[in-house]
Amino acid sequence: MTDLQVISEPAAAVAALDPMRRDILAALAEPGSATSVAAALRLPRQKVNYHLRTLEAHGLVHEVGTRQRRGLRERLVQASATAYLVGPDALGDLAADPARTDRLSSRYLIALAARLVREVGQLASLADAAGKPLASLAIDTEIRFASASDRAAFTADLRDAVLALSARYHDERAPDGRTHRLVIAAHPTLPPQTTTKEPT
Numbered sequence: 001m002t003d004l005q006v007i008s009e010p011a012a013a014v015a016a017l018d019p020m021r022r023d024i025l026a027a028l029a030e031p032g033s034a035t036s037v038a039a040a041l042r043l044p045r046q047k048v049n050y051h052l053r054t055l056e057a058h059g060l061v062h063e064v065g066t067r068q069r070r071g072l073r074e075r076l077v078q079a080s081a082t083a084y085l086v087g088p089d090a091l092g093d094l095a096a097d098p099a100r101t102d103r104l105s106s107r108y109l110i111a112l113a114a115r116l117v118r119e120v121g122q123l124a125s126l127a128d129a130a131g132k133p134l135a136s137l138a139i140d141t142e143i144r145f146a147s148a149s150d151r152a153a154f155t156a157d158l159r160d161a162v163l164a165l166s167a168r169y170h171d172e173r174a175p176d177g178r179t180h181r182l183v184i185a186a187h188p189t190l191p192p193q194t195t196t197k198e199p200t
Contacts, residue, residue: 002128005060005081006121008089012058016084021051024061028079031064035074052077060084087121088114109185116183142189158184 038045055061065076088095096114127134145151
């Protein structure tokens with residue numbers, strides 16, 4: 001079981017987005033059987049079995065063992081991940097593509113994020129299959145700018161630093177080198193959610 005699985009197949013995305021199947025996947029964060037899931041969700045075991053077969057066919061549920069229950073052999077299954085993300089590949093030709101997006105718009109950042117999910121998701125799957133770690137880097141922080149001019153100055157400094165580092169470490173002729181994609185993004189944070197009180 002992995003902590004995050006990117007779903008790239010359209011049929012698998014449809015299976016995972018079905019409300020009942022979502023509940024079944026959540027119930028299978030720990031190994032369980034059709035009987036235990038049916039009891040937890042108060043559903044007929046036959047219906048749970050049907051949905052389990054669909055989820056298993058799309059690689060969202062895996063058999064992890066068996067146990068004897070009332071003289072019968074019972075299959076134990078578990079969700080393939082604790083969390084899922086539907087990748088852009090699930091949309092086929094409609095998937096976000098930076099090449100088809102205005103570079104000066106906020107949608108371009110979303111398209112870059114979609115490409116990041118697609119590429120890293122595919123690489124992570126290949127690395128998992130090979131039993132090897134995937135070399136990656138992620139930096140996540142927040143900066144509160146005092147003014148728009150400070151934000152512009154930070155952007156210029158960051159650009160210069162990235163250009164200098166890229167020039168220092170990029171080696172087009174390295175025989176054993178491997179190209180890495182660097183994406184740097186900044187956007188305002190969402191405002192804190194406020195709870196609306198019921199009128200008295």
